[in-house]
Amino acid sequence: MQKQKAVEVRGLCKDYGDVHAVQDVSFDVYQGEIFSLLGPNGAGKTTTLSTLSCLLAPTGGDAFIMGHSIRGDSMAVKECIGVVPQEVALYPDLSARENLSFWGKMYGLRGAGLRQRVDEVLQIVGLNNHQKGRVDKFSGGMKRRLNIGIGLLSRPQVLFLDEPTVGIDPQSRRSILDSVIEFNRQGMTILYTTHYMEEAQELSNHIAIMDHGQLIAYGTHEELVKIVGELDRIELTINAESQQVLERWRATEGVHKVSAEDGKLTLLVDDSNIVLPRLFEAAVQAGVRITAIAITEPNLEAVFLQLTGRALRD
Amino acid sequence: MAWQLRSALEIAIKDLTVYSRSRFIWAMMLVAPLLIAGLIYFAFSGLGSSSGGFQVPVTRVQVANLDQPTAQSGGFSAGQMLVEFLQNDDLAGLVQVAVASDEASARSAVDTHASDVALIIPANLTTAVFALDQEAAIVLYQDPTVTIGPGVVKGLVENYLDSFSGGKIALGVVARQLSERGMAVDNTIVQNTITQYAAWIQSLLESRQAGDYPAMRIQSPPGKAVAANSLADLAGKILAGQLIFFAFYTAAATAQSIITEEEQLTLGRLFTTPTPRTTILSGKFMGVFLLVLGQVLVLTAVSSVLFRIHWGQPLSVLMAILGLVAVTTGLGLFLMSFVKNSRQAGAVFGGVLTVLGMAGGLFTAANEGMPRAFETIALLTPHGWALRAWKLSLAGADARAMLLPVAVLLVMGAVLFVGGALTFRRRLS
Numbered sequence: 001m002q003k004q005k006a007v008e009v010r011g012l013c014k015d016y017g018d019v020h021a022v023q024d025v026s027f028d029v030y031q032g033e034i035f036s037l038l039g040p041n042g043a044g045k046t047t048t049l050s051t052l053s054c055l056l057a058p059t060g061g062d063a064f065i066m067g068h069s070i071r072g073d074s075m076a077v078k079e080c081i082g083v084v085p086q087e088v089a090l091y092p093d094l095s096a097r098e099n100l101s102f103w104g105k106m107y108g109l110r111g112a113g114l115r116q117r118v119d120e121v122l123q124i125v126g127l128n129n130h131q132k133g134r135v136d137k138f139s140g141g142m143k144r145r146l147n148i149g150i151g152l153l154s155r156p157q158v159l160f161l162d163e164p165t166v167g168i169d170p171q172s173r174r175s176i177l178d179s180v181i182e183f184n185r186q187g188m189t190i191l192y193t194t195h196y197m198e199e200a201q202e203l204s205n206h207i208a209i210m211d212h213g214q215l216i217a218y219g220t221h222e223e224l225v226k227i228v229g230e231l232d233r234i235e236l237t238i239n240a241e242s243q244q245v246l247e248r249w250r251a252t253e254g255v256h257k258v259s260a261e262d263g264k265l266t267l268l269v270d271d272s273n274i275v276l277p278r279l280f281e282a283a284v285q286a287g288v289r290i291t292a293i294a295i296t297e298p299n300l301e302a303v304f305l306q307l308t309g310r311a312l313r314d
Numbered sequence: 315m316a317w318q319l320r321s322a323l324e325i326a327i328k329d330l331t332v333y334s335r336s337r338f339i340w341a342m343m344l345v346a347p348l349l350i351a352g353l354i355y356f357a358f359s360g361l362g363s364s365s366g367g368f369q370v371p372v373t374r375v376q377v378a379n380l381d382q383p384t385a386q387s388g389g390f391s392a393g394q395m396l397v398e399f400l401q402n403d404d405l406a407g408l409v410q411v412a413v414a415s416d417e418a419s420a421r422s423a424v425d426t427h428a429s430d431v432a433l434i435i436p437a438n439l440t441t442a443v444f445a446l447d448q449e450a451a452i453v454l455y456q457d458p459t460v461t462i463g464p465g466v467v468k469g470l471v472e473n474y475l476d477s478f479s480g481g482k483i484a485l486g487v488v489a490r491q492l493s494e495r496g497m498a499v500d501n502t503i504v505q506n507t508i509t510q511y512a513a514w515i516q517s518l519l520e521s522r523q524a525g526d527y528p529a530m531r532i533q534s535p536p537g538k539a540v541a542a543n544s545l546a547d548l549a550g551k552i553l554a555g556q557l558i559f560f561a562f563y564t565a566a567a568t569a570q571s572i573i574t575e576e577e578q579l580t581l582g583r584l585f586t587t588p589t590p591r592t593t594i595l596s597g598k599f600m601g602v603f604l605l606v607l608g609q610v611l612v613l614t615a616v617s618s619v620l621f622r623i624h625w626g627q628p629l630s631v632l633m634a635i636l637g638l639v640a641v642t643t644g645l646g647l648f649l650m651s652f653v654k655n656s657r658q659a660g661a662v663f664g665g666v667l668t669v670l671g672m673a674g675g676l677f678t679a680a681n682e683g684m685p686r687a688f689e690t691i692a693l694l695t696p697h698g699w700a701l702r703a704w705k706l707s708l709a710g711a712d713a714r715a716m717l718l719p720v721a722v723l724l725v726m727g728a729v730l731f732v733g734g735a736l737t738f739r740r741r742l743s
Contacts, residue, residue, distance in 0.1 A: 083586040089579035106587040
């Protein structure tokens with residue numbers, strides 16, 4: 001049986017004057033799956049999500065959420081979705097319960113139904129014991145959880161999560177990732193943006209990689225990794241900055257890509273066992289010393305490097 | 315439609331809840347205007363007297379009434395009448411009178427500082443009143459360290475004795491006229507004349523104490539006669555100026571919540587909910603409107619009690635309130651639509667609203683002698699029209715007289731509101 005599309009994006013564009021924040025982006029998200037938009041900061045992930053959630057009007061193309069056009073039927077779209085923005089968007093002077101109650105009303109919930117749903121969401125995000133506490137007294141992790149809880153209030157068919165784990169401790173991050181898996185297990189379709197490769201890899205059925213407002217790759221994790229084929233990824237650290245060694249490595253046989261960003265050197269090579277001695281030799285000739293080395297299997301980071309010539313770091 | 319209205323109301327209630335937890339809003343809304351008006355009120359009312367005047371200390375008076383009326387006076391005693399005059403309840407705030415048994419004990423009371431003044435009424439006071447050829451002198455024995463009290467007592471006694479001087483003159487005229495007609499002046503005629511004159515004097519003194527001056531008409535310029543209590547009138551104008559200034563301030567400060575929501579990203583999140591944008595913006599404006607309305611209602615009610623201000627006829631006051639709330643909400647929204655962030659908003663409050671308030675005459679609200687040019691400039695501002703409406707209401711104007719300023723305020727409010735709403739819509743799209 002063919003899966004139904006929950007999100008259908010067709011040639012989506014968003015321009016700010018001469019700046020093309022999103023350029024001709026198209027992809028599909030099927031019902032019941034977790035779909036990740038992966039890319040560095042400034043890639044256009046948040047703009048894409050803001051357009052899909054009807055916060056921004058597209059300057060080209062269209063998208064359909066559960067069959068409703070974001071251009072022609074934005075109210076129906078908003079009734080289908082829950083949005084968790086990247087930054088915490090809460091009222092600091094109100095308590096957790098007051099926040100949830102207010103946002104629930106904005107989704108049309110009232111009376112006993114609202115109270116029951118607020119209780120459920122407080123349970124889901126683990127804030128029942130802090131429901132009367134003012135949000136400005138909450139820790140960063142608690143605010144993040146409440147931020148996610150608001151997105152769940154309307155029992156959305158599609159949940160948009162925009163980099164929900166940025167800037168939080170590993171424990172809270174793990175808790176959020178487990179929650180996302182649980183929401184999906186209960187049948188919720190999830191569109192998740194991140195610049196953490198490992199999150200996209202762990203969570204997603206399908207991944208789209210974005211850079212400079214464009215979709216540069218789309219598929220399952222396995223499909224994407226095949227883009228880099230059998231290439232190995234080597235991370236190197238050298239004792240001094242040297243343009244000469246980069247030139248020598250680029251010219252070395254078996255080296256496909258060399259990226260130098262933030263003091264880290266990343267290379268895609270055919271077979272690390274064969275290429276590594278050549279890299280050491282070139283380093284000696286350039287007068288630098290290799291101080292650290294790491295070899296990894298092909299992954300999404302390698303895919304990004306292969307496609308853009310840059311590392312997926314920030 | 316009902317759902318949208320309810321959602322707008324929910325946004326307004328949420329905003330009011332947030333405002334209610336802000337000390338700054340409370341201070342700006344109620345404390346500051348009442349405090350400023352209160353300080354000016356008490357400064358103008360001298361030492362804080364609620365009667366509106368300088369508080370004179372009560373003078374303790376010992377009266378030794380030695381007056382011995384003769385049979386000729388027919389039971390009338392000028393000395394006793396003076397004692398009763400000084401013991402009148404209306405003079406209780408000025409003198410505290412005790413009757414001494416004799417002259418020595420009255421003087422002794424002053425010597426021992428038990429009393430400020432001793433008043434010795436001579437034995438022949440009544441006789442002197444009836445006899446055209448006799449004189450009597452009342453002795454005022456005073457503590458030399460006390461200055462104001464004896465002066466007050468001296469004034470009261472002089473006032474009293476002047477009445478009898480007039481009576482003696484009247485008696486002399488009566489005696490001469492009867493004599494010219496060949497009639498003898500007997501005791502009955504003298505007694506009746508003096509008694510009638512004394513009764514007239516007593517009623518005159520009482521009417522003066524009640525503020526009624528038969529030979530005088532106290533008037534105010536046309537249109538300003540309503541304010542009988544000049545201090546309350548002054549406080550009303552001052553508070554009207556403060557009320558208007560802080561109402562504009564509150565409206566701008568609360569309209570700033572749109573900027574705040576934009577900065578804390580909740581506005582963007584609201585736009586992702588099924589609540590329409592127009593409903594969201596309407597809810598925000600409703601919050602401002604309700605808050606300013608509450609502020610103005612509380613300030614008018616509290617000031618009526620605290621400063622005894624009569625704000626005017628109920629309908630006129632209601633019209634002034636509506637006009638003020640409409641124009642403050644409109645201007646608050648309009649100003650905030652051009653402000654980029656909260657930091658800039660502070661400059662708007664401090665600058666634009668203060669300048670408009672000054673130009674609108676809010677800080678000189680109690681001064682009636684402003685140049686005509688100043689009044690013309692004031693009417694170029696919403697503040698000036700608001701002040702005009704409130705002053706009219708204070709002066710007792712009826713609803714018809716209120717129509718022009720209130721209509722101007724409503725139109726100004728509507729124009730500013732539409733301008734601000736359009737700018738916000740364009741900005742948030």
